[in-house]
Amino acid sequence: MGRPVVHFEIGCRDRxxxxxxxxxxxxxxxxxxxxxxxxxxxxxxxxxxHISSLGHEPxxxxxxxVEVDDLEWHITRAERLGGKRLVPPVEIPTGRFAWIADPDGxxxxxxxxxx
Numbered sequence: 761m762g763r764p765v766v767h768f769e770i771g772c773r774d775r776x777x778x779x780x781x782x783x784x785x786x787x788x789x790x791x792x793x794x795x796x797x798x799x800x801x802x803x804x805x806x807x808x809x810h811i812s813s814l815g816h817e818p819x820x821x822x823x824x825x826v827e828v829d830d831l832e833w834h835i836t837r838a839e840r841l842g843g844k845r846l847v848p849p850v851e852i853p854t855g856r857f858a859w860i861a862d863p864d865g866x867x868x869x870x871x872x873x874x875x
Contacts, residue, residue, distance in 0.1 A: 766871060767825035768799075768809035775813040782811070818867070823859070825869035831858045834870050838862075 772778040779790050779797045789800040790811070799809040813819075828834045831849045838860040839845060846867065847859035855873040862868060 763826045763828055765807065765824045766827045767807060767869070769821075769823050769825070769869065770809065770811045771818055771821040771823075772811060772813055773819045775811055778811050778813075821867055823867040823869050825857065825871040827871050827873070829872065831856055831870050831872055835860055 770778065770782070775797055779792075782788050782799070783790050789802055790797050791800065792798075793810075795812065797811040799811065801808045835845050835848075835858055842863040844861040845858070846861050847857075849856050849858045853874070855871060857872075858870045860868050860870060
């Protein structure tokens with residue numbers, strides 16, 4: 761297999777309402793952590809994710825994050841293949857992420873963990 765999907769994100773306007781909805785619907789263990797709510801897959805039962813309310817567009821989205829070794833290389837390659845750079849690499853405590861769009865406009869996150 762190529763690069764794995766390692767995380768997902770759900771964007772919304774009202775994070776507390778969205779947290780309650782998914783916690784009750786799927787029995788997800790959701791913990792508020794700074795500006796996001798972390799979804800714990802609880803072992804090997806799936807992949808972890810989070811819920812975010814960015815406070816700006818896009819308000820409603822679901823995206824996946826693919827783990828890559830080199831964010832810039834993959835962003836450049838996406839652009840060559842007809843995609844777009846949406847969010848340049850951003851450093852967070854656990855690593856770095858970026859957002860790209862495929863040729864149809866689907867948002868895909870790229871992720872490089874801190875090593």
